[in-house]
Amino acid sequence: MKKTAPIGIFDSGVGGTSIWKEIHQLLPNExxxxxxxxxxxxxxxxxEAEIVSLSIKNTEKLISLGCKIIVVACNTAxxxxxxxxxxxxxxxxIGIEPAIKPAALQTQSKSIGIxxxxxxxxxxxxxxxxxxxxxxxxxxxxxxxGLVPLIEKGxxxxxxxxxxxxxxxxxxxxxxxxxxxxxxxxxxxxxPNLKKILPPTVTIIDSGEAVAKQTKKTxxxxxxxxxxxxxxxxxxxxxxxxxxxxxxxxAYSKNISIQQKEF
Numbered sequence: 001m002k003k004t005a006p007i008g009i010f011d012s013g014v015g016g017t018s019i020w021k022e023i024h025q026l027l028p029n030e031x032x033x034x035x036x037x038x039x040x041x042x043x044x045x046x047x048e049a050e051i052v053s054l055s056i057k058n059t060e061k062l063i064s065l066g067c068k069i070i071v072v073a074c075n076t077a078x079x080x081x082x083x084x085x086x087x088x089x090x091x092x093x094i095g096i097e098p099a100i101k102p103a104a105l106q107t108q109s110k111s112i113g114i115x116x117x118x119x120x121x122x123x124x125x126x127x128x129x130x131x132x133x134x135x136x137x138x139x140x141x142x143x144x145x146g147l148v149p150l151i152e153k154g155x156x157x158x159x160x161x162x163x164x165x166x167x168x169x170x171x172x173x174x175x176x177x178x179x180x181x182x183x184x185x186x187x188x189x190x191x192p193n194l195k196k197i198l199p200p201t202v203t204i205i206d207s208g209e210a211v212a213k214q215t216k217k218t219x220x221x222x223x224x225x226x227x228x229x230x231x232x233x234x235x236x237x238x239x240x241x242x243x244x245x246x247x248x249x250x251a252y253s254k255n256i257s258i259q260q261k262e263f
Contacts, residue, residue: 001068003226006031006233007215008067010058013041013152014244015186016073017236019096022208023071023215024234024252029226033065034073035263036238036245042148043076044117044184051119055081056088061263063091068224071215072096073185075116075207079123092218097129098183099205104133106203107179111138113172113202116183118143126183140175142168144184151186154244162193169197182206189248237261 007030009020014036024032035058043051055077062070071094072078072085078095085093098120103112112134120126121141130139150161172180180202182188188206198204219225226232234256238245242258249256 001224003224004031004228005066005068006033008033008062008070009073010035010037010062011073011185012043012076013038014248015151015184017248018188019071019073019185019208019211022212026212026216029228029232031233033062033067034236035061036236038152038238038240041152042117043074044119044148046119048080051077051080052084055085059085059089063089067091069094069215069219071211075184076119079120079125092222094211094215094218096185096207096211098181099207100129100181101133103179103181103205104137107137109176109178110136111175111177112179112181113140113177114181114183115142115144115168115187120183138175140172140177144168148186151189152244154247156189165190165193165197178202180204231255237263239263
């Protein structure tokens with residue numbers, strides 16, 4: 001495997017671009033290929049078997065495109081399928097989990113909120129992580145029903161989105177949370193709206209930076225970190241229309257390629 005081989009990233013849609021941005025910022029010389037499986041979004045409402053099947057499909061596509069490492073930029077896919085992917089494929093697999101540990105270790109009010117999909121909150125891996133770190137802490141888990149489809153449409157300023165966020169955060173505020181964990185890679189796109197709703201005493205955390213650091217650490221370990229210092233190839237594929245990807249990545253428009261592709 002060449003050091004110039006791409007980093008492969010997949011998500012149940014456009015949300016994982018929040019993870020891609022962190023990876024690209026930390027590793028600006030790396031070639032990347034991103035799969036937005038928007039045709040099957042959201043994964044959070046699907047059965048475990050469906051989530052595993054879709055994760056295998058995406059992984060095999062990225063392997064066929066020559067990726068040296070694969071980042072599962074989807075909480076639901078990680079919590080339901082990452083162990084199976086690691087058993088079946090030799091390529092290193094990086095997963096993403098809700099940042100429960102840092103929230104639990106840093107909370108002063110002993111109350112934290114977790115906004116995630118049904119698929120993540122009901123998974124065995126999520127429960128294992130949560131139980132390990134939240135024994136003396138009140139945890140308010142809220143399923144963000146309807147948020148992913150709105151983000152997939154690029155409706156970040158819609159009244160419907162703002163009302164959903166107000167409703168979902170109300171029980172968290174009533175419980176005096178001081179940390180809000182975003183348990184879906186789509187949700188960092190909600191941070192500007194959340195900051196308008198939540199008091200400044202609430203810290204919002206997601207997993208993007210930690211995933212980027214783990215990706216770098218793994219590439220260093222297997223000696224596949226790119227050493228080339230030139231404009232990398234940054235490819236994005238979606239199996240639906242490209243409008244939302246184009247909107248979310250407009251700051252990178254000069255350097256990236258976005259295509260609609262069946263996979």
